[in-house]
Amino acid sequence: MENQSTIENVPIPKMSKERKIKRKSPKVKGPKLKPFRKNWDLYLLIFPVLIYFIVFKYIPMYGVQIAFKDFIAVEGILGSPWVGFEHFERFFDSFYFERLISNTLLIGLYELAVGFPIPIILALLINEVRNKYFKSFIQTITYAPHFLSVVVVVGMMFLLLSPQTGIVNQIIVLFGGEPISFMTEPGWFKTLYVFSGIWQNMGWSSIIYLAALSAVDPQLHEAAEIDGASRLQRIWHINLPSIKPTIIIMLILQCGSILGVGFEKVFLMQNSLNMSASDVISTHVYRTGILGSEYSYSAAIGLFESVVNLVILLLVNYTARKVNKVSLW
Template structure:
């Protein structure tokens, strides 16, 4: 009898809890919609950005399936036959696979090694400048190239390094040095690409670190000066620790795009003579997909590139989260 009473009481409690949950869920949804309606201006403000990413970024993702098909424009995406991982195997077994991987990784790591610390150094240097007019002038000169388009930037690089009329070539020859062929030599392509990119983006990246340095408490520097710390010691023990969280987040983002070398600038600087070191995954996808009409194969290569970048992003973020308190999520 006691066991039956316990069972009945347990069943009754479960029914009561389920009834309360069913009554509570509509209340939660009603409150959520009330909050949305109360702040409809904010949702209307973010609606264009939301629709942009939904239509132009997430919408076209259904086309990824052609990487596993033998895509035929006549049959369409859904009518083309499946081939599985044949395109991936073809890319991995091709003779140019390791050349593309090496060029892409070499340019990315070279750009990361040179371009990542320079904005930090510039920000620390600008933060120590006391003359306001000179500081504004130097800041303007450094981040102005960021607003130059890629096409104009490459045109400037070609004009500066032209063997016949290049001002830098003339300067090197004036110093008594035989100027190498910067634009056609495979050995110089990566250096020209990386240094021109640093020139264009270093000043803009400096703004991010200057914004972080603006949050430093002046009292810390005053206390350090009283304790006898010089300028370098204050930079090392006060300014750099403040920049570490920002540096960590930007490093994670850069590692997440390690294989994502853009094809626009490389394509503009590329020529048959420097193809040996300038051909990367993105330019190969461009040629395969648009010039040779190998839509499925180029999609497979691009998907492989994106998957590797996503894997690197998640892996580096997990490592950073376990070793420090700064991470993307």
């Protein structure tokens, strides 16, 4: 492709010149229309997608101002009167505040403490398997639950954990125990939530660590082996440090959603009996906002959640950059 006919000789110098100009002065303002003119069709291509982002992502961010207003449907978002932090104060003083924060935080921390390390361990174990077929067999199987919907996973929990007909309780009864109504018992909610999440996603989450592990230089292992390092020592001193940047990035991302416990599964697992343990910020927003039509109040709660999440993300990212020189950006 590179050394073709002589026709190329004419435009090639021109192109390289163009590129040089751009590299030198991408930030200079003024009549720099050349890059736009040359790639006008690319701008045409990207334009509708940018409109999409403005409409569906940025307009709601603009609309979040209703959290500081008293939303009146006829007046619209702009016409409604400002009320300052009234809705936030009402939320902080409300009966639900403590329960929502503690449930949301506890689930988030529980997930972080148990759910975060398991995919790393799984990846380290799978990485040690030498048999190619067994390796891909294990991978295929552990990925499978990821492709089920939340509705199916929660539905399966209801079926398998049912106090009358579920197999888990049948086993408990077989060993002389009393059947437990797992899905309505508040004490079981968080554990079921976290462990069903691990069951569904441990394989999938391990892919990213496996990818990082595949980039480890085999020479390191050979050298360590000659020095008499055992498998465990090599995992601990070579593999784990090698994937540390990936682990930190994933940790930052997970910390950033610690207060953003996903609506979908909590909502499905929630019922009037386990509410004291299962009510989280997002489900509360759904109930007061979508079902109760208290738009301003629920938007305020949602905004509170987003802002806290963003602050945590920035803090963790900042710390990671200072301590480990790894960060999201």
